[in-house]
Amino acid sequence: MGGIVLTLGYIFATIAALVHVLIFLMESVFWMRPAVWKRFGLRSQDEADTIRPMALNQGFYNLFLSIGVGVGLVLLATPTLNFGASIIVFFSVACMLAASLVLVITNRRLARAALTQGLFPLLAIVFLVVYYAIAY
Numbered sequence: 001m002g003g004i005v006l007t008l009g010y011i012f013a014t015i016a017a018l019v020h021v022l023i024f025l026m027e028s029v030f031w032m033r034p035a036v037w038k039r040f041g042l043r044s045q046d047e048a049d050t051i052r053p054m055a056l057n058q059g060f061y062n063l064f065l066s067i068g069v070g071v072g073l074v075l076l077a078t079p080t081l082n083f084g085a086s087i088i089v090f091f092s093v094a095c096m097l098a099a100s101l102v103l104v105i106t107n108r109r110l111a112r113a114a115l116t117q118g119l120f121p122l123l124a125i126v127f128l129v130v131y132y133a134i135a136y
Contacts, residue, residue, distance in 0.1 A: 001134070002131055003135050005130050005131040008123075009131055010076070010124075012071060012093075012127060013093050013120075013128075015067065015070075015120040016066040016096055017066040017069035017073075018066070019120060020096060021066045022064065023059065023117065024059040025059075027051075027059030028055070029059075031055050031059075031114070032048065032052070033095070037051075040055070043101030068091065069088075069089055071088075072086065072090075072092065074087045075088065084106065090128055093125055096118065097121040098122035100114040100115070100117040101114070101118065104118075
C-alpha cells in the first residue's frame with residue numbers, strides 16, 4: 001500500500017512539473033502570441049507588452065520550481081538520499097500549490113488557471129503526506 005501511495009505522489013509531482021514547464025513556455029517563450037496572452041485575461045497587445053517583463057520573470061519561477069521537482073525525483077534514484085529528495089519534491093510542489101492559491105485569491109476569474117496550476121501539486125502533497133504518515 002505504501003509503495004503505491006508514494007508512487008502516486010511522485011506521478012502527480014511529475015505531472016505538476018510538466019504543467020509548470022508548459023506555463024513557463026507560455027509566459028516566457030510564447031507570451032507575445034495573442035492566443036497566449038488572451039488566456040491570461042489580457043485584452044490588447046499593449047497590455048501584453050506592458051506585462052511582458054513580469055510574465056517572463058514569472059515563467060522562469062515556474063521553470064525553476066519544475067527543476068526542483070525534477071532534481072528531487074532524480075535524487076530519489078539514490079536510495080541513501082530518498083528522504084532528502086522527498087523534501088525537495090515536497091517543497092517544490094508546495095510552492096506550486098501556494099502560487100495557485102495566490103492566483104485565485106487575487107483574481108477569482110483565474111480560478112480555472114489556478115486549478116490547472118494547483119491540482120497536481122495538491123494531489124502530490126496528499127499522497128506524499130499519507131505515505132510518510134504511514135511509513136513513519
